[in-house]
Amino acid sequence: MNKYKKITLDGLIFQNPTFMLVLGTCPTLGLISSAFSAMGMGLTVIVILTLSNVLISLLRKLIPNEVRIPCYIVIIATLVTFARMLLEKFVPDLYDSLGGFLALIVVNCIILGRAEAFANKHNPLEAAVDGIANGLGFTCALTVMGVVCEFLGKGSLFGYHIMDFKIGMLATPAGAFIVYGLSIALFVYVIDVFQRARRVKANKLARENLMTQGVE
């Protein structure tokens, strides 16, 4: 498989940070009661994750191994502070809705995890692809759960009223926890079915090859 395709599929699906690795749980539970906030947080993480991955990859040979974690945190904190300034200036509604969770991106496990596990071992292009893929995986997961929680919990979608029926608890962090758990179960089940089907197909192909070789 193409190297970049594998990085992308890992970030989006097979190593999805939210559903498969269960990272970034704090903003997930705090923000998925609103689809707008969830998507906004996801998009912000994409930008910060991509930039931090690229910067850390570029500096990986200059940063001594002993102080790599403090250096990563300083870089990530700078990017988060910059993102906060940009959002407060140009997208104040999103800035207000994200609240304290925006500052907490500094200690987001996904960003620090990708820096430590991937960016400091790969070149900037691969690190950028990894950042985008993982960020997209995180954004998609948050947005899907945000849509479910907002639709069922508030009867609206992205702030637009849809229906009067609502299950208020789903718009709270406790309800988000339930939706998060069910989403993980569903995602893992779908991936499992998909991988099993792929294994069956591969085994069938191998058997056919063996039989063909046997006939010859």
Added chain:
Amino acid sequence: MTVKQFFKSTAFKCIMALLAILLVCGVFLTAMYGFLKVTEGEKLYRAVGKIYSGESVKIYGIRDGQEVEISKNDEKPVSMIAAPVKVANAEVSDVYKVTYDKDGATVLNYLAKSTGNGGFSNGTVTLWVAVTADAGETDTVITGINKIIIDSNVNQSFIGNIGSGFLDSFAEGYTDGIYYTTEAGYKVTGTSMSSNAICNAVNGAITCVDVNVLGHSRVNPFENFTHTDLINCDLSSYVVNDDNSVTYTIVTNGYVMAGAFTLEIVVAEDKTVRTFTIIKNGSTSSATEDYKLKMFAVETEFVGKNLEYFTALMADGWKHPSSGELKTGATNSNYNCAYAAAFALENYDNCIAAKEGA
């Protein structure tokens, strides 16, 4: 370790790497802060923009006694009031004069940021209240309410139930001199205590603009009366009867878990309670216990009692009692009623003096 060895060591490389990254990041953020700083003036214009969406507004405050236009670049926009104003059950922190053109005429509004007390769990609701005014030749008067939006809240778990329709009803129901109350229908079922805080905030905004900005005086029937802490002076009233008895209609403030009571208390000439009637019981009920049932039998027990009786029921200084007859499991409600009765008795002479003065 020699100096030379130190400069070649890993420790030195680590320090230099960290310092270099810190320096670059610090310089970058400092430079960006200059470009991206959001001033207080800009924040004010954003808040105002939510209220007057689509309008090109001008905002004014008062600096050194002169009306000045506030720009987006102002670091500290000045308000029309020098300091926060406390009014009954509310505090108004800022008032701005706002003008905009509509249909060829200039519309005048006063925009007040008002925090109403008496919400759920003793919390507050902060509103932006846009009060419309008409600048006449000699006097500027309030003509109604343009719009209300919620700015923030404290402890109001069900504030999400408050919709724009409810907030718009304040503008539709504006009547000069009449205050908004939950009893008058300004409440959302299930969120009545937050509704109460909203009513208080709106009333506070109107009073502050009228008195502190436009300079009008509002007649306070309870001026010089004592112990008014738990009494809503805006909504309470009294009448001196022909037999020199005084009939009070008292609306109390909410106290901790107890909501506002509306009481009718008649004080006889011998300064005892002749009748004590609960018109609206502010005692809150829960699913497991009804606090109204736990209340002291105030309507019968309080009749015929004098001021000494009520002060003895309360702690020193008319404070909430920690023991005694009022501790029935609905102490806050009992205390509210006892306080109102004591207030009525203590101020009997003030009522008579006010009538004679008139």
